[in-house]
Amino acid sequence: MTAELSVDEYRSLLSDALPRAQDADTVQPTLNTLFTPDSHRLALDVDTTVVRGGRGVGKTFWFRSLLDERLRMVAAQEYRIDRLSRLTVAAGYGAALDPDRYPGPASLRTLVESGVEPKDLWTTVLLVVLGQPELLKIRPWKDRVEWVRAHPDDRDRTIADSDRMAQAEGSTRLILFDALEHLHADRREADRLVAGILQLALELRLGTRNIRCKIFIRPDMFDGALLHFPDASKLTTNAASLHWAPANLYGLFFHSLGNQQGQVAARFREVARGWSEPTPSRFLPPSSLRGDEQAQAEAFKAIAGPYMGANFRKGHTYTWLPNHLMDGAEQVSPRSFLNALSEAVEETIARYATHIYAIHHEGIRSGVQSASRIRVREIREDLPWVPVAIEPLEGQQVPIDESSVLELWQEGDLTEALSRQAETLSGGEEGAIRTGPRHPHRYGDLVEELIELGVMRRRKDSRIDLPDVYRIAFSIGRRGGVPKVKA
Known part of the structure; x- marks a missing residue:
């Protein structure tokens, strides 16, 4: 039997497999990083139109x-979804600038200000994807939209012909939409643009057999679009969420370790027997490391030790980490998980170099603090009103009575603070996302909205709690909990 990796070998492997930058805008998927958790199979189904997920979930x-x-073919094989191998795929919108295929944020802003209807705009994008010849001769997007409005028969004929052609080929045309938070600086306009995408997606779902949209969207943006296109609720029957159970997170972690280059990764695969190589240089973990919590816990014990201290009373490392990264909806993003582990390794190397395990339990605590800072920074960008609502609780201890939360908001005149923030954002720098709670004047409803977002949760005794992934960076205490981040 192959000898266990040494502490230094584990640390070297962990440092290589857990890069500090886990930014979706800069990380491109590869054969080695492609991980296919079972819980994401529905999201990849061709007929699943809406794929909901928060920041960092994939x-x-x-x-x-x-x-x-190439990656699509691998996903088709591992998920056993044959239709994925018979697709023609194009982007209808994404973070990358591609002005020939879809308008960028600056162009969208101009189009909205000129009064272009979102449904007309996205229909134009669809026809460009489908290769409508007359439309491809036109360069400015405003002129393209006007052509589509003036030629409804050509519009319908292009869609019908493309549908028939795909049917004859035995394939499906799939148009993908992502990065919808960048559609427009004004959140209300962004919601209208999203509603237009959903409207087009529903029309294609009902009117064609072989043209489909897949829309990757934050849950709060989907809810906002419903205000402008109530029929979008019909798409929820075939919607999916990108959920990560703890076993999925650790499966991704071990997958990352086993897909590094070099001898240490090869020895890791030998120690944990059962790895396969269905595609050259792409290694799949054994089912035990992919989804068996007991086997995963044993493997993680060899890396981080069994406990978060001297004994089991301090908690088990395997369960402690995801439990302290969960939001109020019991969701953990893989980005937060991997970032926490990356910080844990760096902290261990810097402060606990002689520790008998590759990761020290205090490093894991530091990793959770780091993940909290990152998560709060993200929510400041995505939903800037949330920190305004949480900051009056600074210095408090949770769980806390809901009446105490409402009193603190009343004392700090939260409604006025939210109003000032909205005014500041409306005249702020380009690219700021203007948004606010649905009911800024009704504090009870505000609590419910924060619970829906996973920032708060209500305990069985009705007291309000904040999960550690938010609580720590917001400087809110918990008796015996992970320490607050020091300023």
């Missing part, structure tokens, strides 16, 4: 993977 990763034919 929306952009799957968007880019589906655009890559």
